[in-house]
Structure formats: structure tokens, C-alpha cells
Amino acid sequence: MKHRALKLVALLLALSAVAVAQDLAAFEKRITVKKLDNGLTVVICERPGAPVFSFSTHVDAGSVQDPMGQTGLAHMFEHMAFKGTDKIGTTDYAAEKVALAKVETAYAAYIEERDQRVGRDEQKLKDLQKAWQDDIADAQKYVKPNEFPQILESNGAEDMNASTSEDQTEYHYSFTENRLELWAYLESERFMHPVMREFYKERNVVIEERRMRIDSNPVGRLVEQFTAAAFQAHPYHRPGVGWISDLNTFSATDAQNFFDKYYVPSNMVVAVAGDVKAAEALPIIEEYFGRIPARPQPDERTTNEPPQNSERRVILYDRAQPLYLEGYHRPDYRDKDDNVYDAIADLMSNGRTSRLYRALVRDKKIAAYSAGFTGLPGHKYPHLFAFYAVPLPGHTPQEMADAIHVEIDRLKKEDISDEELKMIRTRAKANLLRGLDDNEGLASDLALYQARYDDWRELFHQVENLDKVSKADIRRVANQTFVPTNRTVGIIETVAPPPAAAGQNGGGQ
Amino acid sequence: MRRFALLLSFALLAGLLVQASPAAAQATDWQQVNIPPLPAFHPQVPKRVVLPNGMVIFLQEDHELPLIDGIARIRGGSRSEPADKTGLIDMYSDVWRTGGTKTQTGDQLDDYLEIRAAKVETSGTADSTTISFSCLKADFDDVFKVFDDVLRTPEFRNDKLELVQRQYFDAISRRNDDVDEIVGRESAKLAYGAQNPYARVAEYKTVAAVTRQDLVDWHHSHVNPNNIILGIVGDFDSAALEAKLRQTYGAWPKGPALKPETIEFTPAKPGFYLVEKDDVNQSSISMVGVGIRRDNPDYYAVRVFNEAFGGGFSSRLFRTIRTEKGLAYSVGGGIGTAFDHPGMVRLGMGTKSATTLESIQALDEQIDDVATHPITEAEIKLAKDAILNSFIFNLDSPDKILRERMAYEFYGYPQDYLEKFRIGVDKVTPADVARAASKYLHKDKLAVLVVGNSGEFDKPLSSLGPVTNIDITIPPPPGEQPEPPAKPGQ
Numbered sequence: 001m002k003h004r005a006l007k008l009v010a011l012l013l014a015l016s017a018v019a020v021a022q023d024l025a026a027f028e029k030r031i032t033v034k035k036l037d038n039g040l041t042v043v044i045c046e047r048p049g050a051p052v053f054s055f056s057t058h059v060d061a062g063s064v065q066d067p068m069g070q071t072g073l074a075h076m077f078e079h080m081a082f083k084g085t086d087k088i089g090t091t092d093y094a095a096e097k098v099a100l101a102k103v104e105t106a107y108a109a110y111i112e113e114r115d116q117r118v119g120r121d122e123q124k125l126k127d128l129q130k131a132w133q134d135d136i137a138d139a140q141k142y143v144k145p146n147e148f149p150q151i152l153e154s155n156g157a158e159d160m161n162a163s164t165s166e167d168q169t170e171y172h173y174s175f176t177e178n179r180l181e182l183w184a185y186l187e188s189e190r191f192m193h194p195v196m197r198e199f200y201k202e203r204n205v206v207i208e209e210r211r212m213r214i215d216s217n218p219v220g221r222l223v224e225q226f227t228a229a230a231f232q233a234h235p236y237h238r239p240g241v242g243w244i245s246d247l248n249t250f251s252a253t254d255a256q257n258f259f260d261k262y263y264v265p266s267n268m269v270v271a272v273a274g275d276v277k278a279a280e281a282l283p284i285i286e287e288y289f290g291r292i293p294a295r296p297q298p299d300e301r302t303t304n305e306p307p308q309n310s311e312r313r314v315i316l317y318d319r320a321q322p323l324y325l326e327g328y329h330r331p332d333y334r335d336k337d338d339n340v341y342d343a344i345a346d347l348m349s350n351g352r353t354s355r356l357y358r359a360l361v362r363d364k365k366i367a368a369y370s371a372g373f374t375g376l377p378g379h380k381y382p383h384l385f386a387f388y389a390v391p392l393p394g395h396t397p398q399e400m401a402d403a404i405h406v407e408i409d410r411l412k413k414e415d416i417s418d419e420e421l422k423m424i425r426t427r428a429k430a431n432l433l434r435g436l437d438d439n440e441g442l443a444s445d446l447a448l449y450q451a452r453y454d455d456w457r458e459l460f461h462q463v464e465n466l467d468k469v470s471k472a473d474i475r476r477v478a479n480q481t482f483v484p485t486n487r488t489v490g491i492i493e494t495v496a497p498p499p500a501a502a503g504q505n506g507g508g509q
Numbered sequence: 510m511r512r513f514a515l516l517l518s519f520a521l522l523a524g525l526l527v528q529a530s531p532a533a534a535q536a537t538d539w540q541q542v543n544i545p546p547l548p549a550f551h552p553q554v555p556k557r558v559v560l561p562n563g564m565v566i567f568l569q570e571d572h573e574l575p576l577i578d579g580i581a582r583i584r585g586g587s588r589s590e591p592a593d594k595t596g597l598i599d600m601y602s603d604v605w606r607t608g609g610t611k612t613q614t615g616d617q618l619d620d621y622l623e624i625r626a627a628k629v630e631t632s633g634t635a636d637s638t639t640i641s642f643s644c645l646k647a648d649f650d651d652v653f654k655v656f657d658d659v660l661r662t663p664e665f666r667n668d669k670l671e672l673v674q675r676q677y678f679d680a681i682s683r684r685n686d687d688v689d690e691i692v693g694r695e696s697a698k699l700a701y702g703a704q705n706p707y708a709r710v711a712e713y714k715t716v717a718a719v720t721r722q723d724l725v726d727w728h729h730s731h732v733n734p735n736n737i738i739l740g741i742v743g744d745f746d747s748a749a750l751e752a753k754l755r756q757t758y759g760a761w762p763k764g765p766a767l768k769p770e771t772i773e774f775t776p777a778k779p780g781f782y783l784v785e786k787d788d789v790n791q792s793s794i795s796m797v798g799v800g801i802r803r804d805n806p807d808y809y810a811v812r813v814f815n816e817a818f819g820g821g822f823s824s825r826l827f828r829t830i831r832t833e834k835g836l837a838y839s840v841g842g843g844i845g846t847a848f849d850h851p852g853m854v855r856l857g858m859g860t861k862s863a864t865t866l867e868s869i870q871a872l873d874e875q876i877d878d879v880a881t882h883p884i885t886e887a888e889i890k891l892a893k894d895a896i897l898n899s900f901i902f903n904l905d906s907p908d909k910i911l912r913e914r915m916a917y918e919f920y921g922y923p924q925d926y927l928e929k930f931r932i933g934v935d936k937v938t939p940a941d942v943a944r945a946a947s948k949y950l951h952k953d954k955l956a957v958l959v960v961g962n963s964g965e966f967d968k969p970l971s972s973l974g975p976v977t978n979i980d981i982t983i984p985p986p987p988g989e990q991p992e993p994p995a996k997p998g999q
Contacts (some may be wrong), residue, residue, distance in 0.1 A: 014818075049573075050905035051550050082822070145832050149822030151539060154891045156898025160821075176901055182542045204835030208791065212838055212859050216685055287535055308624070319788050320686040321679075347653035352607070352616070355621045362616075362672065368679035392675055393682045409738060423624050430626030430645060437573050497787070 020429055023436075026462040031446070031456065032278035034286070039266030039292040041070040042285050043275040043446045043456055047439060052158075054174040054439035058447035059188060060269075062167045063240035064302060064381065068249045072206065072242015074262075075164040077255045078201050081171065082162075084148040088186075093195070096142035101198060103139050104253050105202070106132040113248060129245025132177045136200060143197055151186065155179055157191065159440065166240055166378035168451065171192070174440060177275050184288040187270070189201035191263055192292050196252035203247060210241045218320035218492060224231045225491030230327050230384055234305040236377050238434045251290050264295040270448035271456075273439040305382055310490040322391050324400035325490040327384035328481050329377055334450065339465045340477040341374045341385055345415060346424045347474075348372040348387070348407065353423065355410070356389070359401050366395040370404070380452070385481060397491045411478040415471040512741035512782060519634035545751040555911050556747050557738065557924075558754075562763045563735030566754055569742040571907040577649050578742035578908065582919055584767055585727075585735040586637045588706035594718050596711030600673045601724045602633030605640070607669040608724075610658040615669055619656060627652045629659055630731070635707055636849070637919065638884060640733070642855060648746045660732065665724045669800070670832070675714045678986070680841050684710075685981050691784055691960050692793045692857070695979060699782060699956040700797040700853045702775035706997045707850065715985035733764025742908045763957065774799055774851060775958045781976045784960040792865040792961030798954050800845035800852035808846060810941035811931035811949065811986045815843030817884045818875075820854060823891055825875055825884075826856065827988045836860045854950060860967035869957060876952040883943040896934050901998055903927055 032044045066073045086093045110128040113120060152160055152173060160173035171190075175183050204373035214220035224239050241247075270289060272281060307328055330341060336387035348356050349371035366382035370389035377383065387408075435441050449459040518722035536542040555569035585600035606629065609615040622629060627644035629652065640660055684690055687785075695706035741750065749963030777800050801811060819826040819842040830840045837858040854878075860868040884892075904910045904927065917926045959970060970976050 050552065050901060051547055052901060052905050121596055145823045145828050150891065153821045153823050154894040154898065154904075155544075156895065156900070158899045158902040174902065176546045176547050176898065178547045182539065183542060185536050185542050201835035205831055205838050208836070208838040208859060208861065211789075211791035211861060217689055218788075290959070302711065321683045330800045351623060352619045361676075365672075365675065368676045390679065392679050419620070419624060423626075426624065426626045433576065433645075433851065434572055434643075437571075437576075 001101055016495045017139075017304065020432065020460050020464045021434065024457060026070065027436075027460070029423045031448065032282060033127075034282060034458065036265065036286055036290050038290060038292055039264070039297075040292060041269045041290050041450055042280055042282065042289065043269065043271040043287075043450050044278040045271070045275065045442055045446055045448050046276060046278060047274055047442070049275055050172055051275050052439065053180065053272055053276050054443045055172060055187070055270060055272045056440075056443040056447040057171040057268045058189070058268045058271070058444075058451045058494055059169040059171075060451050061298070062165050062169055062378070062380075063238065064240070064294050064378070065258070065262055065298075065469065066164050066235070067254070067258070068240065069246060070242075070245040070254055070258075071238045072210075072240070073246075073250055073254060073258050074169060075241055076203065076206055076247075076250065077173075077258050078162050078164045078169050079206055080196055080199065080255055080259075081190055082145075082146075082149050083197050083202070084195055085189045086195055087189070087193070088151065088198060089144050089147040091142050091144060093142070094194075096139060099135065099139035099142065099253070100195070102402065103132065103135040104251060106367075107251055111251070115249075120265065139197065142483070145198070148186075148190070157180060164240060165173035166236060168448070169382040169446065170447070172440065172444065172446060173299060174274075180272075180281055181284050181288075184284050188288040188291060192348070194256075194357060196256050199255065203250075206241070207244070207247050209241075210244065210247065213241060214239065217483070218316070218318050221318065222314070222316045222323065222325065222490050222492055225316060226325060226327070226488060227492075229312045230488035231305055231316045232302045234381060235302055236305070236381060236383065240377070242429075246267065247296075260295070261298050262272055264297065264348040265289075265292050266294070266297050269447045269451045271443045271450065273442040273446065282411075295389070302381065303488040308486050308488075310472065311484050314490045316490070316492045319497055321393075321494055322397050322494050323490075323492040324387065324397040324402065324404075325386060325388040325486050326404070327386040327490075329382060330374065330385045330481055332382050333379040337473070337477050339462065339469050340473045341481075342428070342462075343373050343421075343424050343466060343469045344411065344474060344478065345372055346384070346427060348411075350427065355406065356387070356406050359407050360389055360400070364403055366392055366403060368392055370400070397493070401489070408478065408482045412475060412482070414475075416474055421471065423470075424469075425466050426464050432460065433464045515982050526674055545900045547901075548750055552910055553907060553925075555742075555907075556751070557918075557993050558751055558912070559658065560734060560755065560759055562757055562758070562761055563596055564761070565738045566751070566912055567738070567740040567914055567918075568745075568747045568750055569740070569763065569907045569911040570745060570747055571742055574745050575646040576643070576743050576746055577646055577741065578641070579653075579656070579739065580639055580823040580915075581637045581737050581742075582915060583732055584636070584729040584919070585683065586636040586638060588728075589767075589770060589773060590706075592704065592706075592709060594716055594723060595709050595715040595740045596677055597719050597727065597757070598638065599635040599711070600677065600716070600719055601727050603673045604629045604636050604665050604669045605638070605663050605728070606631040606659055606725055607672070608665040609665060609669075609725045610655075610663045611664055614664075614666065614678065616661070620859065622652065622655060624705035625715075628917070629655050631659070649745070654911060661761075663728060665721050665728070670719070670724065671719055674716055674719070677711065678713060680717070681713055681983060685786075688789060688791075688793050688859075688960055689785065690784070692795050693983070695782070695784060695958055696797045696855060696857075697853065698800060699777040700855070702777070703848055705774060708770055712960070712984050714984070717987055724983065729765070730764070734758060734761045735763045736767065736916050738915050740911045742911045772850060779862065779954050779956055781974055782956055782958045782969050782979050783963060783970055783976050784958070784962055784979045784981055787962045787964065789960075789962050790862055790965070791859050792862055792868075792959055792966070793859050794865065794872070794953040795958045795960075796842075796854075796856045796952070797853040798951075799955065799959065800847075800854045801949060802851055803848050806848075807924050807941075807945045807948065809930070810937050810945035811844045811846060812896065812934060813892045814884060814942045814946050815888060816895055817888045818879065818896040818946070820892070821895065823895070825888075826858075827874075829870070830858060830871055830873060836864055836869060836871060844945070848916070848922065854955065856955075862962050863967050865959060865961055865966045865975065866968045866970065869959070871974055872950050876950060879946045879950065883939065884946070886939055889937070889939055889942055893934060893937065897931065900931055 030046045033043045062073045110132045113125045157173040162171040356370040360370040367389045372387040374385045376386045387404045446456045450456045520598035555567040590597040607615040625648045631640045642656040703710040727823040778896045842856035
């Protein structure tokens with residue numbers, strides 16, 4: 001019956017090009033939202049078809065919530081969420097628990113000595129380190145490595161992964177529909193009884209992730225410094241993966257504390273999309289996720305970034321080829337002009353009709369690529385609208401800056417055309433539609449919008465709101481945002497390697 | 510036998526009970542959780558039509574959303590381009606679309622399509638080129654007309670060839686900035702041979718050598734109906750669309766048959782290869798050799814081995830190198846496979862400079878360990894469960910099924926190949942896996958590539974064996990002076 005309703009709407013859509021309102025109406029019939037007694041929100045989207053479903057567990061806490069001196073902790077906990085529970089991943093949890101507590105005591109003693117400013121005893125430090133490592137080896141005896149992900153994999157979990165951003169942490173995979181109860185059990189257990197086993201080895205894994213994404217990658221190096229310069233007060237100035245000294249310091253106890261504070265049911269949305277019936281799935285989900293004890297909503301207030309009053313520049317002198325990046329502070333995603341920024345991003349960047357492509361790539365022939373986007377490094381708090389360009393050989397970052405500024409000036413001084421406005425609106429609607437036939441994308445979007453707006457319908461409303469964006473809005477927002485004193489610039493300037501750069505340990509001839 | 514049947518019916522009953530009244534059956538252990546049988550699923554297969562001129566068409570109706578998408582795959586790709594024009598297909602498959610048609614420039618097409626939120630795009634790979642479209646159902650006739658114009662009457666305007674050449678020059682100038690790009694490129698050269706068509710790379714010289722006439726010639730010799738497989742998925746009526754396609758393409762004359770390829774694979778001498786990169790603190794290690802084709806009878810055993818050895822979280826490489834030793838974030842690999850040429854054996858990982866040698870040795874140990882501690886029955890069960898329980902994700906949407914079928918058609922595999930695969934994996938035994946591993950994975954036959962900052966390695970790479978330094982200096986564009994040598998005296 002629901003399928004027929006969808007088809008009718010599809011017909012209407014076909015007749016009237018794309019109309020989001022009808023689409024939303026069709027979705028209303030397929031979506032069930034329930035807030036459980038413990039505060040956890042469940043969203044179920046019925047999408048009849050192949051007997052599979054996807055889910056997204058959205059935790060409304062990310063790297064911004066990393067405590068001072070513990071950058072990277074939100075991401076670290078995300079890794080720990082694959083380490084199992086008190087029942088999974090252990091041969092004897094009672095004994096393991098005692099052993100893990102010893103590891104923490106030994107680690108605290110080691111760190112205290114390591115961080116002595118004056119009078120550090122090197123021999124004592126060595127002994128403490130050994131004691132800590134011995135305790136780790138002892139705790140390891142009880143571990144069944146990777147049992148949790150192994151259960152998922154052997155049950156056919158597809159695309160199992162998780163991600164931590166500045167704003168949120170998200171966990172997902174897909175299963176066949178006969179494993180809905182297995183999923184509900186495992187996913188709720190994971191967030192009821194996580195165990196911080198193998199923490200310090202996993203910390204090394206995370207440090208390798210930092211080396212890969214940032215230290216050994218020129219764009220990673222630039223963006224880390226750029227973001228640190230653009231934000232001075234708000235936690236957005238810190239890298240989500242963490243500063244190296246914090247990574248080498250925080251403990252399993254810190255990760256457990258982070259979990260206790262932020263992974264509370266009222267801070268979580270679980271969305272399921274696929275070949276499920278809400279009437280059957282909801283009781284199962286409620287049964288298992290309802291077990292998570294209610295805890296107080298964490299205080300997520302942060303320092304507000306004060307207005308920027310002078311241009312900031314970060315120049316990375318690097319072996320890599322040049323790059324130009326600039327960002328302007330803008331308000332958070334709840335701002336009334338949020339859709340205006342979306343319209344500007346689309347106009348400036350989307351495809352070969354975009355203004356930056358046509359100006360820098362096609363006509364001036366100075367860049368290989370150029371675009372603008374919003375959401376650096378996140379959306380939840382006031383953030384940056386950024387532009388960048390990849391200069392062609394023989395062209396400089398300054399030429400990129402000049403050409404981008406010409407296009408920004410056009411935004412400020414001239415109305416965009418009717419065709420451009422129509423293009424932006426049509427594209428947003430079509431893109432929304434194209435995302436509706438994918439369980440994984442749907443689960444992720446529904447959880448995100450439910451968490452951010454307390455209403456998944458905003459996924460549709462945001463697109464409808466684009467229809468209200470006027471030419472004057474675009475000029476107004478461009479004029480108030482894209483000004484030099486509100487700007488941070490990041491540049492890669494290419495330098496030749498030092499002459500004696502050859503390594504000594506290659507041994508090759 | 511009867512006992513089994515009884516158990517099965519009990520399981521079914523339990524499944525119903527759980528769904529009717531979950532409160533009565535809350536599990537306290539994952540093994541207690543009931544997994545009812547999956548209802549029978551018979552995914553809709555596309556309709557296959559062959560025109561008299563040889564064009565193969567697949568039509569897959571999907572009425573969920575008012576959208577229609579299509580793709581034509583044309584035989585012939587970069588592996589057939591002349592070596593002195595390496596990059597030809599990349600440029601061809603860009604200018605094919607951006608260069609417009611006889612009647613409209615590419616820019617005019619961009620405007621026309623974007624206002625409809627529609628796409629017509631072209632692309633190229635080693636063995637084929639593709640042209641695809643995506644549109645709202647209401648715009649299908651308009652967009653299909655553009656698709657057909659680009660397919661049959663492209664103009665390859667010179668300004669867009671110049672544009673893509675500029676972009677290509679830029680990409681060449683940046684190709685040593687990113688470690689992954691260096692590793693991917695140099696691994697292929699070591700596994701297949703530097704001049705192998707799957708491995709060779711474009712240079713300023715080969716890009717500059719490509720002319721508009723080359724693009725036109727390629728198009729005329731390849732874009733003929735007998736070389737095309739067209740697939741369309743979405744909200745349409747198959748019978749009506751088939752009639753339209755027969756009318757549009759029925760009279761298109763056949764072109765000459767393409768010559769079969771003979772491609773040589775000449776793997777590098779096993780040993781150690783170093784790319785010096787002193788602005789990184791993590792080494793990327795890649796051990797490579799020649800893999801197998803998918804029509805090899807060992808394919809199923811190889812897939813099970815790969816899953817157990819270097820696939821997901823449960824695999825040996827992940828467990829030992831990442832979980833137990835904490836040496837890497839990214840680690841994995843196995844015996845690579847491909848439809849119509851050998852895949853690449855490749856084990857890869859990234860580790861801090863100071864554990865480079867330790868990591869190479871850890872990978873070596875894992876390879877050796879496969880012989881001394883063969884993949885166990887339990888590991889094989891896990892691997893097979895992982896493949897078979899997620900099997901449905903190969904066909905959980907109409908467009909995935911369409912893409913699979915088109916691939917089998919393209920490579921001459923049976924249309925029910927996926928089902929054969931499922932049965933093949935199910936039958937794999939521990940002996941099969943052990944045999945496949947010993948046949949295709951030997952550490953002494955692999956070339957070991959390290960991209961890293963050798964000054965910070967734990968030990969000299971040469972302590973493991975002779976090292977060949979790979980010079981990745983980019984040859985300058987024709988007529989320009991070479992870069993001053995980075996390492997005087999070498």
C-alpha cells in the first residue's frame with residue numbers, strides 16, 4: 001500500500017518536474033520516529049526492496065568536545081568502539097577488568113614521572129614504563145582480538161565503518177534483514193558496555209592515521225595550520241585527529257570518561273533504512289536500545305570565536321606544488337542565511353557551468369581546478385566558507401587569489417542571472433531525489449538531520465528553502481562575509497629540496 | 510536428516526515468536542540471538558536485447574523514483590593507445606564530451622543539461638570508454654538526444670583538447686606530491702613492467718603528442734554498434750524504450766572488428782626498491798607481483814584466502830600488524846584478480862619511518878606463516894561466511910544488477926556468473942586455499958617497494974638485501990631544461 005503511494009507521488013513528480021513537497025509527503029508515510037524513555041531517538045525508514053537494511057548511529061559529539069590537552073579523544077573512542085564489550089572480545093571479563101585497572105594505575109604513574117618538569121628520574125621512568133608494559137601484556141592474555149568486528153563480518157556486514165568529525169561521530173554498516181535483532185543487540189551492547197582493551201596499541205594505530213593524513217600529506221599539513229590560524233578561540237582550531245603530544249598522553253580512563261559524558265542516549269540518534277516494517281522493527285529496537293541507561297545531557301557549550309578584525313596568512317614552504325586556499329568566517333548551520341551560503345557554493349563550484357571553473361579554468365587558463373565550499377572544518381558551530389584553486393604550472397597562488405576575488409566582487413556587485421538561480425534550485429531538488437534510493441545514504445542523512453534539527457523533515461525543507469533565496473540575498477551575504485579582515489589565507493609555496501636531502505639509510509646505489 | 514528438519518522448523522517458529530513478542534526473548538549473548546531464515550529473494554534481471562548490428566542492450570526497469578540513468582561501454586581503452594601517446598584515452602574521454610557535438614559546443618551542452626540537473630559524461634579506463642547519462646524522467650527525450658549526439662557526432666573541438674592537456678600537465682607536475690599516488694604508480698610498474706599498458710604513465714611529451722586527429726581517429730575506429738554494450742535503468746517502460754532504441758540504432762552500420770590484444774607482463778626482479786621521500790614521517794610499503802584472472806579455477810579459493818589473509822578486521826594481516834603490533838593504520842592485501850588479465854598480488858601498509866624494516870619483516874613472517882600454519886578451518890569458515898552472508902549486497906539494487914550483467918557481457922563471462930561464484934565459494938576447502946596460497950604467494954617472488962624517509966628508518970633497507978633506488982624525477986616538457994638534480998653526484 002505504501003509502495004502505491006510512492007508511485008503516485010512519483011507520477012506527480014514527473015508531471016511537475018521536481019516538487020519537494022510531494023516527495024516529503026510520500027516520505028512521511030514511510031518514516032517512523034520515536035523517542036525512547038531513555039532519550040534515544042529512533043528513526044525508521046521503510047524502503048521495500050531487497051531484504052537488507054542499513055543503519056546509522058549518530059552521536060552528537062565530535063572532536064570539538066575533546067577536553068583540553070586531550071585532542072583526538074573523540075576519534076580515539078570511535079576506534080575503541082570496535083574493541084568489544086564485557087561479553088565480546090574477552091575470555092574472562094572479571095579477570096580482565098582487574099588487569100585493565102592495573103594498566104591504568106601503572107600508566108598514570110609512568111605519565112606522572114614522564115611529565116616532571118624538574119628532577120625527572122630516568123631510571124625510575126624506565127622502570128615505570130616497563131611496569132606499565134608488563135601490565136598491558138598481562139591484560140592482553142584475556143583478549144579475543146577483534147571478536148566484535150569478526151562477528152559482524154562473518155554475519156555479512158557490508159561497509160562496516162565509522163567516522164569522527166569535528167561535529168559528530170557516526171557508526172554504520174548494512175545487514176540482511178533477518179539480522180535486525182542481531183544488529184540491535186550488538187549495537188546497543190557496544191554503547192552500554194564498551195571495554196577499553198588494547199587501548200595503547202590502538203593509540204599507536206591512530207598515531208599512524210595522523211602520520212598518513214596530516215604529517216605525510218602536503219594538503220593535510222596546510223589545512224591543519226590554516227584551521228589553527230583561522231580559529232583562535234573556538235575548538236575548531238584543533239585537529240580532529242589530535243596533536244601528537246596529546247595522542248601520546250591521554251589514557252584509556254580518559255576515553256572511558258569521554259564515553260560516559262557524551263555517549264548518553266539523549267545525545268544519540270539511531271536511523272534504520274531498508275526493507276523493514278516499523279511495526280516489527282521498532283519493538284525490537286526499543287527492547288535493546290531501551291536498555292541503555294539514561295544519563296544527563298552533557299554541557300556542550302564552547303568558547304565563541306570572536307569576530308576577526310585582520311587578515312591572517314599561513315604560508316607552507318613545501319616540496320609540493322603550489323595551492324591557494326582562503327576562508328571567511330560565517331555563522332553556524334542554524335543561521336537564517338544558511339541556504340544562501342549553499343546557493344553561493346553551488347553557483348561558484350558545481351561542475352563546468354560554475355563561475356570559478358569558467359573563470360579560472362576555462363577562460364583565464366590559470367588553474368587546473370577551483371571551487372568554493374562551506375563547512376570548514378564543520379557546520380555545527382560558526383565556521384568557514386572557503387575557496388581554493390590549484391594553479392597550473394607557471395601560475396602563482398597570488399594569481400589564484402586575484403582571480404577568485406574578481407569572482408567574489410561580481411557576486412557582491414551584480415545580481416546572478418535567472419538561469420543561474422533556476423539551475424541552483426533544480427539541482428538541489430534533483431540531488432535530493434537521487435539520494436533517496438540508497439539505504440546507507442538515507443540512514444545517514446535521516447540520523448544527521450534528526451540530530452541537528454530534531455526533525456528529519458529538514459532534509460527536505462532545506463532544499464525547499466533554496467526557493468526563497470533571492471538575488472539580493474546573495475549580494476547581501478557576499479558583501480557581509482567576503483571581506484579582507486574576515487579572511488584567512490593558506491598557501492603552499494613550492495621550495496626546492498635542500499641539496500643534502502638524500503637519506504642515509506637507503507643503502508641503494 | 511529428520512532431526513535437521515525438526516531443528517529448522519523450530520528455528521522458524523522461534524523467528525516468528527521473536528517478531529511477534531520480542532520482550533519474551535531478549536538475548537543476553539549474541540549467540541542466543543535468533544536469525545530467522547532470509548525470505549527468498551529473486552532480484553529482477555534486466556532484459557537483454559541484441560540488435561542485428563551487434564549492439565547489446567540491457568533494460569532494467571526501476572520505478573522507485575522518476576529518474577532514468579544509462580551507460581554505454583565501448584570496447585577499447587588506454588591499454589591499446591600507442592605508447593608514445595600515453596594519455597590519449599584520458600584526453601579522448603574528456604574531450605569527447607567537453608568538445609561538444611557538430612551542432613553545439615560543449616559549453617552549450619553544459620548549460621542545456623545543468624538547467625535540467627541532468628548529466629551526460631564520458632570516461633575511459635584501460636579496456637573501454639564509457640558515455641553515461643542521468644536525468645529526471647520528464648527530461649529523458651531531451652537528454653537522450655544529447656547522449657546520442659555525443660555518442661555519434663562529437664566534434665572534439667581543439668580548445669577543449671588544449672584545456673585537458675593543460676590539466677594533464679598540471680597533474681604530471683603534482684604526481685610526486687602524494688605518497689599514495691607514487692606507491693600506486695610504481696607498484697604497477699614493478700608488478701607488470703614499466704612499459705606494460707596497465708602500468709605505463711603519461712609524460713609531458715606523450716601528452717603533448719596527442720592531436721585532435723588522434724581523438725577523431727580513435728572515435729571512428731571504436732565507436733561502432735558492434736563494440737557497444739548499452740545499459741539503461743530507471744522509470745521507463747521496457748517495451749517502449751526497446752522500440753525507440755531499435756529505431757535509433759537499428760540502422761547504424763557495423764564497424765570493423767577490433768584486433769585482439771597481446772599484452773606482455775614482465776614483473777620486476779624480486780628484491781627491494783626505494784623511492785626516497787624525505788618530507789614524510791611514515792613509510793608506505795608495497796609488496797607486489799603478478800596475480801590471476803577471474804576465470805582461473807583457483808579464483809574461488811583465492812577469494813577465500815584473500816578474505817582470511819588480508820581482507821577485513823578478522824584477517825591475519827589486520828590482526829597481527831594493526832591490532833597486535835599497532836604498526837599501521839592501513840594494512841591489507843592479497844592475490845589480486847581481474848576479468849581478462851592477471852590482477853596484482855599486493856600487500857601494503859603504512860608505518861612510521863622508524864618501524865619500516867620491522868614492518869617488512871612482519872609482513873614476510875605473515876607470508877611464511879601461511880605455509881607453516883595454513884589458514885585454518887575456522888578461518889576459512891569465517892571468510893566464507895563473510896563472503897556468502899554479504900553476497901546479497903552484490904544485487905540489492907536494480908542498477909547494481911545491471912552493472913554486473915554488463916560487466917559479464919563485456920568480458921565474455923556467463924550471465925549467471927554471480928550465482929556460479931556463490932556456489933564456487935561455498936565449495937572451497939582448506940586444501941584448496943592452501944594450494945592457492947602456495948601457488949600464488951611467495952615472498953621471494955615479490956618486489957618490495959618502500960616510499961619513505963630512509964634517514965629515519967630503523968635499519969638500512971640494504972640490510973635485507975640489494976636495494977634499487979627508483980628515480981621519480983619528472984622528465985621536463987619538450988624544449989625545457991631538465992630540473993637541476995636533487996642529489997648532486999648521483
